[in-house]
Amino acid sequence: MTELDFDQGVFSDWFSEQAGRSGDLQIEPMRGGGSCEMFVCTSSEERFVIRRAPLTAVSDTAHDVVREFKVIQALSGDGLRVPEVLVACDDDAVLGAPFYIMRYVDGEVIRRKLPDHYIAKPETQPAIGEELIDALVQLHAFDWRGTAMEDLSNPEQFLERQVKRWTTQLEGYRCRDLPGVDEVALWLEANRPPPGRLTVMHGDYKVDNAMYSRAVPPRIITLVDFEMTTVGDPLIDLAWCMIFWPEEGNLIAIAAPGSPGGMDAAHCQRPEELVNRYAINTGCSLENFQWYQAFAAWKLGIVLEGSFAKFLSGESKNPNHEFFGFLVDQLMVRAQRFAHQE
Template sequence: MSEQDLPGLDLRRLRTYVDERVPGLVKDVLTGQVVQGGRSNLTYVVSDGRSRWVVRRPPLGHVLPTAHDMSREYRVLRALGPTAVPVPATVVLCRDTTVIGAPFYVMEFVPGRSFRAAAELAELGEHRTIHIGNSLVDTLAALHAIDPEALGLEDFGRPEGYLERQLRRWKKQLDSSRSRDLDGIDLLHGELTAALPVSGAPALVHGDYRLDNALVDENDRIAAVLDWEMSTLGDPLTDVALMIAYAEAGEFGLEVVPDVGAAPGYPGPDDVVARYARSSGRDISSLNWYLGFAFFKLAVILEGIFYRFSHGQTVGAGFESIGAAVEPLIRLGNERLKD
């Protein structure tokens, strides 16, 4: 692939910058490719024919100045490097937008496999799937056990009022994409607001923790946790609940939601909760609220996609079926909240 083939990444300018900051790292002409997936930031794999690295930058086009913060992602990866949470090693951060047109950072390439589909896990068999699922839960518990202050991340977020802000944020998101009646959505939001729990000890939270945001090594262990753009200091049970909700939502057969939870051996909600509670030692007695909120959040996300699709603002495989899945997610949220 030629150096001009990558949208948003000039490989020659990247090479010049890396040569200045990390002399001798790159041995030859760089080639690369865009990696599909990820929440919104662009990811590339680049190589000099001997070694490979990963480059991350914001999306093409206009973005809000506070969104897609490369420095923030780089900071959390660098801080987590010496911990028990597996992350790619950082190489260099560039805040200068004149180099490739946006801030970016380079990190090591971690070999591993990303799983999005139940069929992919089924090929491995139930025993290996159990091991992978358990490793995902244990890694999350290890993340939440970290003392942010010990890593210099004491100012990485505002844990006070975290749940209130999250609830307001996603209600605002819902209001911006309302175009139809959604049975039970206002009830769910009202119940969540009325029953807001008191958070336990804050932790570094990933914000979008699920299997396809991690790489699995040949021994079925988590080799690296990726996509830290939503990480902050907050309530760790939001990570646990969202991981569970994603697995359950995958059973609706939506293109935009991984269905790994349907694979034989993948840990169900009770298994995840029991293992996390045992590994973390945290009080999970109020987890039903967090599950209700997780399904509310997923419903809002899917309704936003459906809104943009129905108004001709986005295209994609399976988008036409998303609208029908929103109310079942709302029902699941209301059911979990009342359990």
């Protein structure tokens, strides 16, 4: 998006009334974001980010930004690395779709390449993965019972519901053949591990959903994108964040060694090193981790297929959504690999 698709005057009046900020507002679309749309809003010397649901939703339950706002509120004030949120709105008359506003954070998001100052000091790069794991350990340690997270989640029989839920969601927008998706679903049902501990789980935990410090060594300032956050099985988060971590043969790795601006090969941890760091810091067993790795890739593929289907139908012009087709194919390859391991 290069131009605003809403009436800035209507929004300015709403923002002044709801957030108590008056005066001229400067609003610009932000790059990035594969699901919701983002805008940066400058008011006097304050900067905010508007996170808006897409104008055309993938499903009735997808992109519930008002719920996401409540999740972040519930997690605030306990030392967790979450954004500071201000206000949410479910009135489509303001921006065309529900949205919420959070304070702008000045940091680095690692996607295709590392920031230049990280590249210049490769010996500091192990902190990228260490911080990713340590922030996850911290999130999973949050005592969710008695908080709003209890009302925003449905933790009972969490694992038992997962395969059916995501298979049903896929059928709502299935528009092409996805090799392996049905076979993996059958394997997941047949090999589901027994229920484990329940924690807050981010739901889309990966390196580019964290904002890192501009200074080295890298430190996570805040996590972002709590759209799928709930109370559930924490090992799904752990498996999920390894999907894009560099390893041999991973074509969708973020900033992989050997790619332009990628991590230094001598300082990039193997996935099992980071997984073991989590296990040591939580005491969590990894006995059934293969199942979680297959499930995480399978589920993420189904989630992204929804946006790719919107692109194929012409409902979305987001270039990220076109690229999601390749990602989905690679995710299904990954899911099948873990499902077929002995």
